[in-house]
Amino acid sequence: MLRIAVLVSGGGTNLQAIIDSIADGRITNTEIAAVISNNASAYALERAEKAGISARCISPKSYQTRAEFNEALLAAVDEAGVDLIVLAGFLVVIPEAMIARYRNRIINIHPSLIPSFCGTGYYGLKVHEAVLARGVKVTGATCHFVDEGTDTGPIIFQKAVEVREGDTPKALQRRVMEEAEWVILPRAIDRIANGAVSVEDGLVHIRQQEA
Numbered sequence: 063m064l065r066i067a068v069l070v071s072g073g074g075t076n077l078q079a080i081i082d083s084i085a086d087g088r089i090t091n092t093e094i095a096a097v098i099s100n101n102a103s104a105y106a107l108e109r110a111e112k113a114g115i116s117a118r119c120i121s122p123k124s125y126q127t128r129a130e131f132n133e134a135l136l137a138a139v140d141e142a143g144v145d146l147i148v149l150a151g152f153l154v155v156i157p158e159a160m161i162a163r164y165r166n167r168i169i170n171i172h173p174s175l176i177p178s179f180c181g182t183g184y185y186g187l188k189v190h191e192a193v194l195a196r197g198v199k200v201t202g203a204t205c206h207f208v209d210e211g212t213d214t215g216p217i218i219f220q221k222a223v224e225v226r227e228g229d230t231p232k233a234l235q236r237r238v239m240e241e242a243e244w245v246i247l248p249r250a251i252d253r254i255a256n257g258a259v260s261v262e263d264g265l266v267h268i269r270q271q272e273a
């Protein structure tokens with residue numbers, strides 16, 4: 063059984079997609095051991111509680127230094143005894159010590175087709191605003207392992223989403239979540255939980271599912 067920690071900051075729709083996918087069998091061999099939010103008012107915390115999952119807030123505001131916050135975050139994940147850390151809309155920079163300790167065991171969902179519209183400053187609605195400003199006709203989402211860079215880690219899954227005439231950043235954000243993020247993040251967890259994912263020289267290989 064893969065034990066995962068889901069780290070969140072906001073609405074938690076990706077967390078909900080994971081909870082629902084475990085319930086309906088799209089994700090197998092997986093248990094959510096902990097949900098951690100940096101933001102006490104994140105609706106994601108309520109979603110976790112409703113699903114009977116242990117959830118807590120670890121906020122940088124409660125610590126005098128960033129280093130103390132980083133230590134507390136790492137300690138919480140360690141205590142939960144998890145095999146995989148899932149960043150599901152987590153807006154905090156991951157401590158380097160955590161990346162090193164959980165090498166190829168942290169995944170993130172990013173709302174664009176990496177390497178487009180990613181890196182520093184590309185988060186939330188800003189991504190979709192930039193997509194519309196550039197006039198690209200296809201966008202999407204990327205699920206990737208986390209390394210020391212911003213959105214630079216090995217890519218696990220990507221899914222394209224059409225940009226439509228008249229899209230607003232919010233409308234596009236919603237379509238990218240529905241059509242791509244909520245599909246590929248659960249799929250990546252399921253494939254990892256079932257031992258189908260390996261990383262070699264910075265590239266991800268996925269063993270095909272048997273028919």
Ligand code: GRF
Nearest residue numbers: 072073074075076151171173
């Ligand atoms: C998603 O768009 C995700 O790609 C981005 O932040 C948003 C989180 O949404 N990193 P939610 O909290 O899962 O609803």
